[in-house]
Amino acid sequence: MCAKKVDAIVIGAGWAGSILAKELTEAGLSVVMLERGDERATAVEGDYPTSIDELRGAIRHRLFQNLSQSTVTIRNMPDQEALPYRRLAAFLPGEGVGGAGLHWSGVHFRVAPDDLALRTNVVARYGKNFIPEGMNLQDYGVTYEELEPFFDKAEKVFGTSGEPYTIKGKIAGNGNRFAPDRSDAFPLPAMGEVYSASLFRSAAANVGYHPYALPAANASAQYTNPYGVQMGPCNFCGYCSGYDCYMYSKASPNVNILPALRQDPKFTLITKAHVLKVNLDADKKKATGVSYLDLRTKKQVELDADLVIISAFQFHNVHLMLLSGIGQPYDPQQNTGTVGRNFVYQTITTSRAWLSPKQYTNLFVGAGGAGVAIDDFNSMNFDHGPLGFVGGSPVWVNQAGVKPIAAAIGGPGGKAPTWGEGYKDAMVDTYRHSLTIDAHGSNMAYRDVYLDLDPTYSNAYGQPLLRMTFNWKDNDIRMNQYVVGKIEPIIKAMGATRYSLGMLKDGEVFDTRRYQTTHLGGGAIMGTDPKTSCVNRYLQSWDVSNVFVIGASAFPQGMGYNPTGMVAALAYWAAYHIRTTYLKNPGPMVQA
Amino acid sequence: MKIPSSTRRNFTAGLLGSASFWMYGGHKVWADALQSESTQSYKPKYFNHEEWLFLNAACARIFPADAHGPDAALLGAPEFIDRQMDTPYGHGELWYMSGPFKEGAPNLGYQLSLPPRDLYRQAIAAANAYVRDHHQGQTFSQLAIPEQIALLKVFEQGKMALGAVPAHTFFEQLRQNTLEGVFSDPLYGGNKGLAGWTLLGFPGARADFMDWVNQKGAPYPFGPVSISGETA
Numbered sequence: 167m168c169a170k171k172v173d174a175i176v177i178g179a180g181w182a183g184s185i186l187a188k189e190l191t192e193a194g195l196s197v198v199m200l201e202r203g204d205e206r207a208t209a210v211e212g213d214y215p216t217s218i219d220e221l222r223g224a225i226r227h228r229l230f231q232n233l234s235q236s237t238v239t240i241r242n243m244p245d246q247e248a249l250p251y252r253r254l255a256a257f258l259p260g261e262g263v264g265g266a267g268l269h270w271s272g273v274h275f276r277v278a279p280d281d282l283a284l285r286t287n288v289v290a291r292y293g294k295n296f297i298p299e300g301m302n303l304q305d306y307g308v309t310y311e312e313l314e315p316f317f318d319k320a321e322k323v324f325g326t327s328g329e330p331y332t333i334k335g336k337i338a339g340n341g342n343r344f345a346p347d348r349s350d351a352f353p354l355p356a357m358g359e360v361y362s363a364s365l366f367r368s369a370a371a372n373v374g375y376h377p378y379a380l381p382a383a384n385a386s387a388q389y390t391n392p393y394g395v396q397m398g399p400c401n402f403c404g405y406c407s408g409y410d411c412y413m414y415s416k417a418s419p420n421v422n423i424l425p426a427l428r429q430d431p432k433f434t435l436i437t438k439a440h441v442l443k444v445n446l447d448a449d450k451k452k453a454t455g456v457s458y459l460d461l462r463t464k465k466q467v468e469l470d471a472d473l474v475i476i477s478a479f480q481f482h483n484v485h486l487m488l489l490s491g492i493g494q495p496y497d498p499q500q501n502t503g504t505v506g507r508n509f510v511y512q513t514i515t516t517s518r519a520w521l522s523p524k525q526y527t528n529l530f531v532g533a534g535g536a537g538v539a540i541d542d543f544n545s546m547n548f549d550h551g552p553l554g555f556v557g558g559s560p561v562w563v564n565q566a567g568v569k570p571i572a573a574a575i576g577g578p579g580g581k582a583p584t585w586g587e588g589y590k591d592a593m594v595d596t597y598r599h600s601l602t603i604d605a606h607g608s609n610m611a612y613r614d615v616y617l618d619l620d621p622t623y624s625n626a627y628g629q630p631l632l633r634m635t636f637n638w639k640d641n642d643i644r645m646n647q648y649v650v651g652k653i654e655p656i657i658k659a660m661g662a663t664r665y666s667l668g669m670l671k672d673g674e675v676f677d678t679r680r681y682q683t684t685h686l687g688g689g690a691i692m693g694t695d696p697k698t699s700c701v702n703r704y705l706q707s708w709d710v711s712n713v714f715v716i717g718a719s720a721f722p723q724g725m726g727y728n729p730t731g732m733v734a735a736l737a738y739w740a741a742y743h744i745r746t747t748y749l750k751n752p753g754p755m756v757q758a
Numbered sequence: 759m760k761i762p763s764s765t766r767r768n769f770t771a772g773l774l775g776s777a778s779f780w781m782y783g784g785h786k787v788w789a790d791a792l793q794s795e796s797t798q799s800y801k802p803k804y805f806n807h808e809e810w811l812f813l814n815a816a817c818a819r820i821f822p823a824d825a826h827g828p829d830a831a832l833l834g835a836p837e838f839i840d841r842q843m844d845t846p847y848g849h850g851e852l853w854y855m856s857g858p859f860k861e862g863a864p865n866l867g868y869q870l871s872l873p874p875r876d877l878y879r880q881a882i883a884a885a886n887a888y889v890r891d892h893h894q895g896q897t898f899s900q901l902a903i904p905e906q907i908a909l910l911k912v913f914e915q916g917k918m919a920l921g922a923v924p925a926h927t928f929f930e931q932l933r934q935n936t937l938e939g940v941f942s943d944p945l946y947g948g949n950k951g952l953a954g955w956t957l958l959g960f961p962g963a964r965a966d967f968m969d970w971v972n973q974k975g976a977p978y979p980f981g982p983v984s985i986s987g988e989t990a
């Protein structure tokens with residue numbers, strides 16, 4: 167790499183970055199993608215059997231961010247002192263080519279259309295006073311109809327397996343009847359169902375709910391995507407969530423996009439390149455390029471570009487904006503500024519049902535995206551009027567492959583001991599004969615939940631860490647409790663011998679020690695008003711028009727679904743408008 | 759047939775992932791060789807004698823012998839932990855370890871400046887000092903089993919500190935590492951004879967259930983296999 171200036175710089179080699187880099191090189195731009203981590207190739211380190219190793223994988227975090235270089239600080243309340251997230255637990259950001267898109271699970275949703283205009287819908291149905299004090303409920307500023315072609319495109323690139331409900335307005339399958347209409351079928355038929363999921367399907371139907379196969383970016387059959395790259399059929403190996411896929415069946419940037427992108431001479435990928443900041447011109451209206459640290463030579467490098475794409479994962483996006491001075495940092499006291507505003511997460515709690523000793527659930531069999539779900543209590547699919555909360559949760563059996571170290575450390579559940587006498591008996595029963603059901607729900611945005619720079623702690627490069635101020639709120643706790651209550655009849659209909667319901671407790675504080683999800687959102691949200699959003703509906707910075715910020719950072723609130731399908735659709739949507747509008751006439755695509 | 763263990767390890771490592779591995783991997787030679795290695799006593803590289811005795815006793819109490827099979831000490835958990843102490847994990851290189859180190863609410867997670875190897879060293883010394891004071895100069899491993907269990911429960915409940923380490927933090931470290939030792943691939947020194955996996959019915963590194971996606975409630979019929987090809 168000798169050029170000091172390129173057309174476009176893409177920060178981060180995950181899903182969002184790889185999609186943008188592909189689209190921009192297709193548009194004829196020279197693109198440099200900068201990734202702070204290592205190169206990652208399935209054939210080298212994701213191979214069989216060496217990658218089939220729970221200790222090195224999910225337990226010692228082979229593919230995750232190494233926190234020794236950089237982390238975040240966390241506190242629950244604005245008046246508390248934030249402390250560093252020293253050990254990975256609650257969420258597991260990625261590092262290295264593919265990002266978290268290499269070690270994700272593959273549940274691949276579109277969006278519940280009501281969620282895109284949640285404020286408008288809630289106000290229309292229940293009135294303005296329904297929104298609790300301090301909740302920053304907002305619309306995305308884009309409709310499902312506008313995004314549909316990009317959801318379709320992303321599914322075709324990912325090789326997604328699923329069953330439709332309607333295609334072009336006609337019933338086309340036994341899929342999710344709450345799902346929005348589709349322009350085309352899923353590229354692959356739905357994944358097979360493990361025993362636990364099939365039990366859930368019949369029990370949920372018996373109770374009167376509407377079960378459907380989870381859409382999965384795990385290939386149910388051999389597949390070649392529009393970029394010409396191939397996927398093999400998933401064999402339910404169970405080393406899915408937290409791992410690379412030795413079968414080339416789980417969609418990842420590494421398998422589904424980069425093999426095609428790497429062929430393009432206009433594309434350059436530089437690994438071990440940690441971007442320190444986006445450089446701006448004197449009046450902070452234009453980015454001139456980025457400064458990055460070459461982690462091999464320990465030298466700082468300046469690279470200029472006409473266009474900068476920040477696609478470093480949700481909270482890294484916000485961190486880079488704050489470090490670069492793009493836009494105005496959010497101030498919760500004055501309620502001004504937007505960078506860091508509407509930081510959201512996802513509620514998730516797990517319930518367990520124990521079956522008879524004759525029924526083996528073979529928990530180790532599974533694929534990250536496969537399972538059976540119901541949407542009866544997601545989004546606005548049910549009447550919130552008498553309930554008095556905003557939001558909802560899909561409910562599902564998503565048996566991604568339970569491995570023994572995690573199971574053993576988690577313990578047998580219920581009231582059973584977590585060590586010593588009685589532990590083994592209970593553990594054997596739980597591991598062989600139980601199944602779990604998740605309520606995987608929304609999380610609303612609040613005025614005092616946000617991201618900013620930490621005043622005390624810094625990363626290995628001397629920059630302030632990002633600070634998360636996050637806590638669970640009454641609205642979301644009550645939502646979770648309500649939905650979990652709906653799981654009980656399903657468990658009973660399954661004929662469980664006993665069960666435990668997992669739910670958020672009244673007043674529960676966010677616990678950083680327990681894995682929840684890596685579905686963090688917001689902080690650089692999209693919208694139609696520059697006073698309350700960071701980027702416009704094309705994910706273009708309101709303040710610096712040659713910077714686009716792509717990722718779940720754009721979500722105004724946390725939705726019940728997993729985020730990546732929406733992230734990929736927004737990436738293709740933004741790329742389309744960059745290609746068709748922005749490049750012809752660079753500048754703000756929406757007037758502030 | 760007996761192969762010196764270092765040669766054998768290199769040989770195994772060389773074969774991993776190669777076609778010839780599959781020709782030899784499942785061979786009884788390997789099972790026998792690994793078996794004989796597991797019965798030789800392991801010499802700890804990090805822990806001193808007193809620490810080693812503590813660890814063996816504590817592992818066995820956390821994951822005891824019963825009708826289901828041997829305890830964690832026999833399954834190699836202490837060896838596993840000793841070997842982990844000299845990995846990036848043991849040295850704390852996977853964690854953010856920059857100061858200032860402050861105490862905080864438990865839900866904000868680990869805030870000590872100690873990597874695992876230092877945490878063990880401090881806490882075991884403090885635990886044994888505590889035992890000496892309260893049990894006529896004995897150390898933890900010399901106590902009767904019910905007394906060891908009672909003491910671990912005190913640590914678990916965390917109403918005391920072991921040096922700079924809250925007893926609960928130490929207990930949880932010990933519990934997690936013991937279970938890691940029992941249930942990780944035998945490559946790391948524990949799970950001898952794949953006994954941890956056999957207990958749970960976990961098939962190890964098989965990782966191919968194409969024909970077993972839904973058994974309609976029947977158990978999966980095959981026993982475990984390890985990364986090196988050991989079976990049970």
Ligand SMILES: Cc1cc2nc3c(=O)[nH]c(=O)nc-3n(C[C@H](O)[C@H](O)[C@H](O)COP(=O)(O)OP(=O)(O)OC[C@H]3O[C@@H](n4cnc5c(N)ncnc54)[C@H](O)[C@@H]3O)c2cc1C
Nearest residue numbers: 178180181182202261265266267271272273441478728730
């Ligand atoms: C265990 C697990 C399971 C998951 N399962 C699902 C699921 O089933 N369904 C779903 O929808 N989502 C799932 N997710 C979430 C999913 O992984 C993310 O939504 C997705 O990867 C986000 O894509 P991204 O491009 O925004 O970020 P990433 O894919 O994480 O890519 C960001 C990249 O940017 C790099 N980077 C960051 N900072 C810098 C810097 N300063 N300089 C250079 N490079 C930088 C990072 O190293 C990383 O490689 C899961 C996540 C995890 C951890």
Ligand code: SF4
Nearest residue numbers: 400403406411416533
């Ligand atoms: S479960 Fe399927 S998609 Fe997941 S890692 Fe295994 S083979 Fe790949």
